[in-house]
Amino acid sequence: MSFGGGHASGLGGAFAQDAGGADISLNLTALMDILSNLLFFLLASYSAQEMEVQAKQKLELPTSSSEAKVIMNLIVTVTKSQVLVADVPVATVDGTTIGGSAIDENDRIVTLLQRLQSVKASREAAGQGGLPGHDTILLLADKGTDSTVVSKVLKTAGSSGYPNVRFGVIAP
């Protein structure tokens, strides 16, 4: 970008000998305005948090034609190897098998149940029990996850006071 203005312009300077020392000066103010506006709107719509989740856990979300915008809720993530609640691992996943936690008679993942109930209780204690989305989780599951695992996670979430689910997907 060294072809801007300045007293000895870069562009002018590069051809200074051929052009017989002509000093070209460019008015960059309008371009500055455009770039600043672009930058502002890009930063305003930039959601770094989701990208971080996706990159960190090597999670491949399924694609969908849904156009509903993401609203941040309590995030439950199911990767190829773990189940996490707000980035805290609660169980392991190996294909269709869930490890690191007991499964109760109602097919619920016990450690996940305890963690979700604990989060709900602490939110209610903080006076956030009645806020919109208090009974909703954002489920970010790898597209290759077995439906058995997803069903168990959903059943556990429903039992612990989170019957509404937002399924995280990416645009094609």
Place this chain on the structure above:
Amino acid sequence: MAGGGGGGGGEQKSGFGGGANVFGESGAVDVSLNLTALMDILSNLLFFLLASFGATIIMVINGAVPVQSADKSDLADTKQSVTLNVRLMKTGFEINATGSGQTPEELKALGRTLGMKGEKHDYAALTDVLYGIKQKYPKSDTVILTPDPGLRYETLIRTMDAAREREVDAVGIRRPLKLFPTVVVSTVVK
């Protein structure tokens, strides 16, 4: 920002300094700003933001899990609506309807089984069947999905897509028509 004439050349009159002000008084100092370095910074920022922008777009599909409730039911209770049950199997889809405003014969007539299309589920056929039911019962909006064990999560999401909407022709203009946007994910009771 729109100072006008602020970039580059030392010869030009700058909007920040030189020239007459709004009161017609001539400026005393001729200031010219070199914006080249700032341009470099902004261009770099813009490049990296644009490069990482496509990867961050996350959308959602709203859904629910069935819970016991004394005062609320997912079962359709009018003559113009039914609740659909779509079972996702490894061999295709099984569609059934429930409702309290229809006779058992009417509901049974809506039942259908769809096979696979090659090695994949036939999502287009599912959308067509649901569109037919939606035309017959236009107030319907709820579908209960029951995935069999062994299916991929991706299949569940694609089924939600197929059940959500379909493009229709309306006086020569193609527009999306909502089919069954309310999704409940259930499990097979053993």
